[in-house]
Amino acid sequence: MTIAEAPIRMVVRPDGPTRDLEAAEKAARALLSALGVALDREGMAESPGRMARALAEMCTPRPFDATTFPNDRDYEQLVIERRIPFESLCEHHMLPFTGMAYVAYLPGKRILGLSKLARLVEWFAHGPQVQERLTQQIADWLQENLRPKGVGVVLEAEHLCMSLRGARVDGAATLTSAVHGLLRDDARARQEFFQLARVGR
Numbered sequence: 365m366t367i368a369e370a371p372i373r374m375v376v377r378p379d380g381p382t383r384d385l386e387a388a389e390k391a392a393r394a395l396l397s398a399l400g401v402a403l404d405r406e407g408m409a410e411s412p413g414r415m416a417r418a419l420a421e422m423c424t425p426r427p428f429d430a431t432t433f434p435n436d437r438d439y440e441q442l443v444i445e446r447r448i449p450f451e452s453l454c455e456h457h458m459l460p461f462t463g464m465a466y467v468a469y470l471p472g473k474r475i476l477g478l479s480k481l482a483r484l485v486e487w488f489a490h491g492p493q494v495q496e497r498l499t500q501q502i503a504d505w506l507q508e509n510l511r512p513k514g515v516g517v518v519l520e521a522e523h524l525c526m527s528l529r530g531a532r533v534d535g536a537a538t539l540t541s542a543v544h545g546l547l548r549d550d551a552r553a554r555q556e557f558f559q560l561a562r563v564g565r
């Protein structure tokens with residue numbers, strides 16, 4: 365059964381390994397010690413546990429019901445949710461990348477509860493990611509499950525692994541996009557999407 369027929373309940377990420385917070389805390393302690401960070405101050409005694417729980421939180425998406433409704437008046441223009449804030453973890457350095465998502469679809473038989481676009485972004489953002497894959501996963505999920513006439517997704521993000529260290533390009537923005545259906549094949553629909561999305565403004 366697809367979302368086009370009924371709301372579905374999304375459950376934990378199928379490829380996610382089981383997590384072991386005790387082992388994670390031990391490993392965080394070992395990592396900090398190996399880096400020469402002294403943990404014998406009162407303020408840091410509990411830090412390995414906090415570090416483990418914080419990372420676990422950032423790797424655990426919240427399940428949600430992707431509620432849909434019939435498109436009973438045949439609404440046939442774009443639905444766009446602009447400037448959805450998101451946080452993810454760059455899978456190369458495990459440092460955050462954060463930014464804004466712009467998600468749009470051209471409705472078919474059903475429309476999606478608006479908040480679900482934001483929840484969908486959060487769902488795929490949680491856990492180690494690269495921005496390109498994250499962008500495509502959001503677009504692919506909508507196309508495959510909602511079966512709209514088109515989908516457009518743009519992500520604009522700053523990668524801390526590029527701004528706080530390494531290349532040190534503070535403020536540089538990475539933009540990625542994914543389009544499906546009419547937003548891929550029809551130049552006017554695509555242009556309208558990018559015009560209405562007003563990325564960066």
Ligand SMILES: Nc1nc2c(ncn2[C@@H]2O[C@H](COP(=O)(O)OP(=O)(O)OP(=O)(O)O)[C@@H](O)[C@H]2O)c(=O)[nH]1
Binds near residue numbers: 454455526529531
């Ligand atoms: N394509 C892509 N690359 C990313 C993303 N996040 C981080 N990276 C890049 O992953 C690359 C990893 O390169 P490496 O040379 O193995 O790592 P590094 O020595 O830490 O590289 P520097 O960051 O240049 O110091 C870097 O160029 C990062 O900027 C992402 O979402 N997509």
Ligand SMILES: [Zn+2]
Binds near residue numbers: 454459525526
């Ligand atoms: Zn990185």
